[in-house]
Amino acid sequence: MKHTSRKVVFAALALVSFCVSYAQAIPDTFDAVQTSEPQAYEFARQCVPSFDEATFKNMVSQSNPRTNSAIRPPDKSQPYLILSFGQIICVRMSERKYPLIALDAFVQTIEFPQMNKDDLLRLRLDLARQLATSGFATALVIHESGNASQLVYMLNAERPTKFSYHLNFAKKGEFSESAYPRVYRTAGDGSVVARGMPFEQVKHFAVR
Numbered sequence: 620m621k622h623t624s625r626k627v628v629f630a631a632l633a634l635v636s637f638c639v640s641y642a643q644a645i646p647d648t649f650d651a652v653q654t655s656e657p658q659a660y661e662f663a664r665q666c667v668p669s670f671d672e673a674t675f676k677n678m679v680s681q682s683n684p685r686t687n688s689a690i691r692p693p694d695k696s697q698p699y700l701i702l703s704f705g706q707i708i709c710v711r712m713s714e715r716k717y718p719l720i721a722l723d724a725f726v727q728t729i730e731f732p733q734m735n736k737d738d739l740l741r742l743r744l745d746l747a748r749q750l751a752t753s754g755f756a757t758a759l760v761i762h763e764s765g766n767a768s769q770l771v772y773m774l775n776a777e778r779p780t781k782f783s784y785h786l787n788f789a790k791k792g793e794f795s796e797s798a799y800p801r802v803y804r805t806a807g808d809g810s811v812v813a814r815g816m817p818f819e820q821v822k823h824f825a826v827r
Contacts, residue, residue, distance in 0.1 A: 645747040649721045649824060651708040654679045659707060666698050666709035667691075678702065687780040687823045701780050703825035710779070710824065713751035718779060720747045724824050728784050729770055731760060733807030742803050746772055750782070759799040760809060765791035768809045781823040786811050 652662045660675050669692050682688060682702050691699040696716045701708045710718045725743045734742070742758060749756030749772075756772040769787040786809060796802050813820050 645719055645744055645751070646711075646721045648723050649708040649710065651706050651825070653706050654682075654702070655705070662709070663700055663707055666700055670700070687825055689779050691779070699779065701825050703780070703823065706825065708825050715752050717751050717754050717774065718824075719751050720782070720824065722747060724782075724822065727812045728772075728820075728822050729768075729786050729809060729811055731768075731805045731807065731809045734760075734803070734805035738803055738805070741801075745801055746770070750774055757799070758801065758803060759794065759796065760803045760805055761796070762804075762808060763806055767791075767794050769794065775821075780825070781821055783819070783821045784811070785820055 650662075650666070652659050656662075659679075660672050663670050663675050664672075667690065670690070678690065679702070685704070687701060687703040689699055689701050691697075696712055698709055698711045701710060713719055722740070722743050725746060731739060731742075742760070746756040746758060754774045754776070756770075758770045760768040760770065762768070767789045769789055770784070771787075772782055772784045774782050811820055812822075814822065
């Protein structure tokens with residue numbers, strides 16, 4: 620029963636993601652500068668126009684270099700800043716009011732080392748567009764063995780500095796390709812990168 624319910628959840632998420640808009644402009648990398656650079660404040664102001672210089676300087680001086688903190692304007696549909704490890708990144712928002720996640724943020728999350736590079740790029744672009752539309756993303760990757768990896772990524776509503784991800788292994792016959800708008804294939808297996816203590820399948824946007 621537990622296994623069946625898991626299949627239903629993944630299929631439902633995939634069906635919802637079928638309706639996503641693929642017109643979102645997904646960046647390759649986040650725009651970023653070091654806080655020590657002379658143009659740091661101007662960069663911050665261009666991202667969040669309401670951000671004044673005094674607040675910026677105070678934020679930088681009091682920031683913990685080992686943490687990630689978000690600075691958001693009152694209007695949550697507007698771009699916001701993340702201060703992380705001595706740098707500032709600008710996170711722009713989609714028309715659906717979700718972050719536009721840069722493609723390089725998916726590196727060192729769920730990996731398919733033997734997947735064709737163009738296919739891997741398409742997979743990550745697909746995931747980023749789904750996140751920009753609904754706050755979560757799903758994908759199906761089929762292996763040569765006929766088994767599959769079911770992927771889920773989800774934004775953290777309380778902490779707009781990171782996302783979580785999960786890979787579910789499904790044997791041949793335990794999944795439906797038709798439940799997914801796009802299906803990807805790879806010659807080898809997939810792997811999941813976990814961080815922290817205890818280990819979590821979470822990644823901060825500003826971490827390479």
